[in-house]
Amino acid sequence: MRSAMAIRRILTAQEPILRERAKKVSNFDASLHRLLDDMLETMRDAPGVGLAANQVGVPLQVAVIEIENRITELVNPQIVKSTGEQLDWEGCLSIPGYVAEVARDAKVTVKARNRRGREFRVTGDELFARALQHEIDHLNGVLYLDHLDATDELVRVSEAADEVGEEAAAGI
Numbered sequence: 738m739r740s741a742m743a744i745r746r747i748l749t750a751q752e753p754i755l756r757e758r759a760k761k762v763s764n765f766d767a768s769l770h771r772l773l774d775d776m777l778e779t780m781r782d783a784p785g786v787g788l789a790a791n792q793v794g795v796p797l798q799v800a801v802i803e804i805e806n807r808i809t810e811l812v813n814p815q816i817v818k819s820t821g822e823q824l825d826w827e828g829c830l831s832i833p834g835y836v837a838e839v840a841r842d843a844k845v846t847v848k849a850r851n852r853r854g855r856e857f858r859v860t861g862d863e864l865f866a867r868a869l870q871h872e873i874d875h876l877n878g879v880l881y882l883d884h885l886d887a888t889d890e891l892v893r894v895s896e897a898a899d900e901v902g903e904e905a906a907a908g909i
Contacts, residue, residue: 754796777808780801820844839885843863847859847860
């Protein structure tokens with residue numbers, strides 16, 4: 738019998754755990770499965786398109802992404818290839834109410850493990866590439882603010898509503 742998923746509290750940018758490098762996962766057990774399930778539920782409730790484990794106070798290299806009803810669970814993810822550049826609006830569930838234009842690689846390939854420990858690779862472009870990079874940054878203690886030249890590049894979501902896509906406003 739599967740236990741009910743829980744919505745966890747999303748930490749905000751001033752929390753020190755968001756600036757620490759998350760630890761590699763070595764146990765692919767029921768507690769990892771519960772964490773992944775809770776993270777998906779938390780991300781959907783927020784709402785957002787991506788969430789890293791340290792954003793819910795768990796310092797493990799675990800992230801979830803859901804774009805166009807496609808769920809991607811990443812354990813110990815690592816970017817192995819990247820090409821091109823894209824500039825687009827980006828938000829973050831740990832920095833609610835703000836967005837900024839952030840330059841990211843246009844296409845990335847990520848090597849990761851699934852919830853059972855099996856290695857896989859996934860390639861993404863556009864929003865999916867952005868989300869992969871954003872979540873892997875989180876796991877390395879990096880916030881999208883670190884890609885900005887100055888914090889005055891941040892824009893309140895209410896002020897940018899016409900220019901910002903729904904995903905950016907929701908947060909990655």
